[in-house]
Amino acid sequence: MNENRVAIVAGARTPFVKAGQAFAKLGPLALATHAVRGLVERHHVDPTSIDAIAFGAVVPERGKPNLAREVVFEAGLPASIEAQTVSSYCITGLRTATIIADAIARGRISAGIAGGVEWLSGADPATFKEPTTGLTMGEHMEITRKKWEIPRTRQDEVALASHRNAIAAADKLAAEIVPLEGIVRDSGPRADTSLEKLATLKPAFGADGTITAGNASPVTDGASAVLLMSEERVKKEGRKALAFIEAMDYAALHPDEGLLMAPAIAVPRLLARAGLKLADIDLLEIHEAFAAQVLANVAAWERGWKGTPTGRVDWSRVNVNGSSVAVGHPWSATGGRILTTAANELARRDGRYALISICAAGAMAGAFLLARA
Numbered sequence: 557m558n559e560n561r562v563a564i565v566a567g568a569r570t571p572f573v574k575a576g577q578a579f580a581k582l583g584p585l586a587l588a589t590h591a592v593r594g595l596v597e598r599h600h601v602d603p604t605s606i607d608a609i610a611f612g613a614v615v616p617e618r619g620k621p622n623l624a625r626e627v628v629f630e631a632g633l634p635a636s637i638e639a640q641t642v643s644s645y646c647i648t649g650l651r652t653a654t655i656i657a658d659a660i661a662r663g664r665i666s667a668g669i670a671g672g673v674e675w676l677s678g679a680d681p682a683t684f685k686e687p688t689t690g691l692t693m694g695e696h697m698e699i700t701r702k703k704w705e706i707p708r709t710r711q712d713e714v715a716l717a718s719h720r721n722a723i724a725a726a727d728k729l730a731a732e733i734v735p736l737e738g739i740v741r742d743s744g745p746r747a748d749t750s751l752e753k754l755a756t757l758k759p760a761f762g763a764d765g766t767i768t769a770g771n772a773s774p775v776t777d778g779a780s781a782v783l784l785m786s787e788e789r790v791k792k793e794g795r796k797a798l799a800f801i802e803a804m805d806y807a808a809l810h811p812d813e814g815l816l817m818a819p820a821i822a823v824p825r826l827l828a829r830a831g832l833k834l835a836d837i838d839l840l841e842i843h844e845a846f847a848a849q850v851l852a853n854v855a856a857w858e859r860g861w862k863g864t865p866t867g868r869v870d871w872s873r874v875n876v877n878g879s880s881v882a883v884g885h886p887w888s889a890t891g892g893r894i895l896t897t898a899a900n901e902l903a904r905r906d907g908r909y910a911l912i913s914i915c916a917a918g919a920m921a922g923a924f925l926l927a928r929a
Contacts (some may be wrong), residue, residue, distance in 0.1 A: 559661045559662055559663065560590075560660055560661050560662070560663055560666075560786045560787065560788065561661075561786070561787040561800050562660045562661055562784055562785075562786065562800060562801045563786070563787055563790045563797035563799070563800050563801075564782060564783075564784060564797065564798045564799050564800070564801065564896075564899040564926065565599070565754060565783040565784065565785050565788070565790060565795055565797060565798065566595060566598075566599040566601075566782070566783045566798070566896075567595065567717075567732060567750075567780065567781065567782040567783065567892060567893075567895060567896025567897075567899070567900075568591055568594040568595035568598055568599070568732060568733075568734050568780070568781055568842065568896070569594075569732060569733060569734065569778060569779060569780035569781065569892065569893055569896065570587055570590055570591050570594075570733065570734060570736050570777075570778045570779050570780075570889075571733050571735065571736060571739040571740065571741055571742050571778065571871050571885040571891065572742045572743070572744065572776050572777070572778040572884030572885075572886060572889070572893070573739060573742070573743045573776065573778065573884070574612075574743050574744065574774055574775065574776060574777075574882055574884070575675075575676040575677045575679075575774075575775040575776055575777050576677050576741065577653055577677075577777075578670075578737050578738075578739050578743075579675070579677060579736070579737065579777040579778075579892070580677040580777075582675065582737070582777070583617055583675055583678065584613050584616070584617040584620075584623060584673045584674070584675045585594050585612040585617055585620060585623060585626055585627065585630060586777075586782075586898040587673045587675060587736075587777065587778065588611060588613075588623060588627050588671070588672075588673040589627050589630040589631045590734060590736050591671060591673070591734065591779035591781040591889075592609070592611075592627050592631050592633075592671065592781045592893075593631045593632075593734075593781060594734030594781075595734075595781040595782075596631070596633070596671065598734065599783065600714075601783060603632075603633045603634055603637075604634055605636070605667050605789075605793075606633065606634070606637050606644055606667055606668060606835065607637065607659075607665035607666060607667060607668050608637060608638050608639065608640075608656060608659060608665050608668040608669075608909045609611055609624050609627065609628060609633075609637055609638075609639040609640075609651035609668060609669045609670075609671075610624060610639070610640050610642060610651075610653075610655040610656050610668070610669075610671075611623060611624035611627055611639070611640075611642070611652060611669075611670070611671050611672060611673065611781075612641065612642040612643060612644065612648030612649060612651060612671070612672035612673070612888040612891075613641065613642055613643060613648070613672060613673050613674060613675075613884065613888050614643055614645055614646075614648060614653045614674060614683070614887045614888050615674060615675065615676065615678065615679045615680075615683055615887075616641075616643070617675070621641070622639065622640065622641045623641045623673070624639035624640055624641045625639040625640075625641075627639065629887070632852075633648060640655070642655065642828055644887075644916065644918075644920070645887065645916035645917040645918050645920065646843065646885070646887050646888075646890060646891075646914055646915065646917060646927070647806070647891060647914050647915075647916040647920060647921065647922035648672045648887065648888035648915040649670070649671065649672040649780065649888055649889060649890055649891020649892040649893070649894075649895070649914075650804075650806075650891040650895075650914055650922035650924060651717065651922070652670035652671060652672060652891070653670040653782060653784065653801070653891065653892070653895060653924070654804055654893075654922075655670065656668035656670040656784045657670075657784055657801050660784060660785070660786045663786075666786045666788070666789040667783070667784070667785045667789050667883065668777075668783075669673045669781050669782065669783055669784070670781070670782050670784060670892065671779065671780050671781035671782060671889070671892045672779065672780060672886075672887075672888025672889045672890075672891060672892055673778070673779035673780075673886065673889055674753055674777065674778065674779075674886035674887045674888050675777050675886075675889075676774070676775050676776060676777055676886065677777050679775075680866055680870075684915055686811065686815060686918075687742065687784065688811060689741030689811055689815075691815075692761070693815060693816065693846075693917060694760055694761040694767055694846070695761050695762075695847065696811065696814075696815035696816065697761075697767055697772075697815070697816060697845075697846045697848050697849055698762060698765045698767055698814070699814075700816065700817060700848070700849070700852050701765075701766060701767065701848040703814070703852075704848075704851070704852040704855055704856075706765035706766070706848045706851045706852055706855075707766070707808050708755075708771075709751075709755075709847075710847075710851055711753065711766060711767070711771040711824075711847040711848050711851065712751055712754040712755060712771055712847070713751065713847075714771065714844070714847035714850055714851060714882045715749075715754060715770055715771040715787075715844075715847045715879070715882075716749060716750065716751055716754060716797070716901065717871075717874075717875070718844055718847075718875060718878045718879050718880075718881040718882040718883075719745055719746050719747075719878065719881070719882040720878075721875060721876055721877055721878040721882070722742070722744075722745035722877060722878025722879075722882040722883055723745050723746075723878070723882075724831075724877075725876070725877035726741065726745070726859060727888045728804045728877060728897075728900070728901075728904075729741070729742065729877060729878075729883070729897070730789045731898050731900075732823050732893075732897065732900065736879050742850055742882075742883050743884070744774055744883055744884045745878060745882040745883065746880075746882070749770070753770075754768070754770040754771065757769055757770045760772065766848070767846055768847055770922055771846065771847040771848070771881065772845070772846045772847070772881065773844055773845055773846070773880040773881050773884065773885035774786050774884055774885065775885075776875070776884035776885050776886045777886055778884060778886035778889045778893075779886065779889050780889040780890075780891075780893045780896065781892060782892045782895050782896055784801075785797075787800070791927070796903075798899035798900055798902070798903045799899040799902050799903065799910065799923060799927060799928055800926065800927050800928070801925075801926060802830065802909070802925040802926060802927040803811060803826055803829060803830050803924070803925040804807040804826070804922070804923070804924050804925070805822045805826040805829070805923045806822060806823050806921065806922050806923075807819070807821035807822035807825065807921050807922075807923075808821075808918070808919055808920045808921070809821060809862075809919050810919060811918075811919045812908060813919070814852065814919070815848070815917065815918075815919050815923075816845055816849045816852075816853075816915040816916075816917075817849075817852060817853060817856065817862075817915070817919070818840070818915060818916070818919055818920050818921030819842075819856075819857075819861040819907075819913045819914070819915050819921040819923065820853055820857065820861050820863070821862045821863060821921065822857035822864065822913065822921040822922060822923040823853075823858060823861030823863075823911070823913050823921075823923045824860070824862065824865075824866055825863055825923075826911075826923045826925055826926075827864075827866055827911075828863065828864055830925055832909065832925075833866060833867040834857070834866045834867045834868065834869055834870070834911075835867050835868075835870070836908070836909060837873065837909045837910065837911045838873065838902065838905065838907030838908055838909055838910060839873055839876060839898055839901055839902055839905070839907060839909075839910040839911070840869065840870075840873050840910075840911050841872045841874075841875060841876070841879065841894050841897070841898045841910065841911065841912045841913070842854070842874060842875060842879065842881060842913045843885075843890055843894060843912075843913065843914040843915060844875065844879040844880040844882075844885075844910065844914055845880060845885065846882040847881060849915055850874075853915070854869050857869070876901060877897055877901060879894070889915060890914065891922070894912055894914065895912065895924065898910040898912055898926060899926055900929055902926060903928070906928065907928060908927065908928055908929060909925060909926065909927055909928075910925075910926040911923065911924075911925055911926075912924040912926070
């Protein structure tokens with residue numbers, strides 16, 4: 557960005573809970589409102605200072621086509637806040653952040669909230685299939701897994717690391733969560749999992765498959781919200797920026813090349829534009845739709861499949877607080893969760909760069925580069 561710098565100031569979210577459980581009777585508006593209200597109250601945001609809200613949902617709430625506007629009213633925020641609703645599969649949360657960030661960068665607004673919600677407890681089963689192919693994401697990922705020769709053992713290792721890292725980071729993640737319905741933490745992370753236990757799980761997408769419930773993200777309910785401000789506004793309010801949005805990129809390819817392989821385009825292109833290699837990145841947040849998807853895209857980056865080779869991935873820097881396999885994946889809420897966790901961790905470590913990669917249905921992807929200087 558070459559205009560106003562855009563700061564990530566704070567983030568908040570509901571716990572992420574397995575669909576059909578504690579949040580089964582709530583619905584998208586209730587979850588979204590809780591996340592936004594929690595963000596405003598916990599971080600002492602003057603509601604009159606918010607210029608705009610962009611919020612997303614893949615599965616809409618019936619009768620509320622512009623959910624974002626209903627959140628404004630339901631949360632008791634000023635009616636002067638303009639609001640729009642976005643739907644772009646699993647990169648929806650990044651799309652809403654882009655909308656608010658672009659408006660701040662160009663001076664149209666100085667502060668806004670971006671976020672997303674998914675209430676998969678109420679989703680039609682057809683929602684989980686790719687419209688153009690009729691296959692589920694899991695079925696598509698099995699095709700990609702075979703193409704990239706991703707072994708089951710390596711998938712389970714990535715899944716185990718997600719759980720172990722999320723358990724170790726439980727207190728840090730809890731600080732980002734606004735309790736709801738008596739739930740104070742995510743339902744997914746398991747302290748008792750192991751490679752031996754993961755190895756016993758049956759394939760979920762065909763007898764010859766390697767993707768299981770243990771190395772894939774669970775079906776989850778939840779919402780997240782992120783506060784973005786111009787650098788000038790941050791200084792005016794006496795706040796501290798967790799990180800700045802340094803660059804963003806989106807990409808797409810044909811599903812036949814791999815439904816969840818568009819990060820192979822977005823990440824190398826973003827790094828090239830920023831003049832960086834993966835070795836320059838302090839934290840790498842890769843959304844774990846499936847452990848196999850993470851491994852396939854990492855292989856694509858390192859080999860230069862759809863761009864300049866990025867250099868080797870240092871796995872000690874990847875998803876250091878766990879990610880979607882353990883924490884959960886309410887589609888539109890994942891972007892806000894990752895932005896918040898990455899920015900908080902970068903600030904804690906006083907690091908220089910964090911890179912975010914999220915794949916999405918429709919064979920799309922988004923990538924963000926966060927910076928601290």
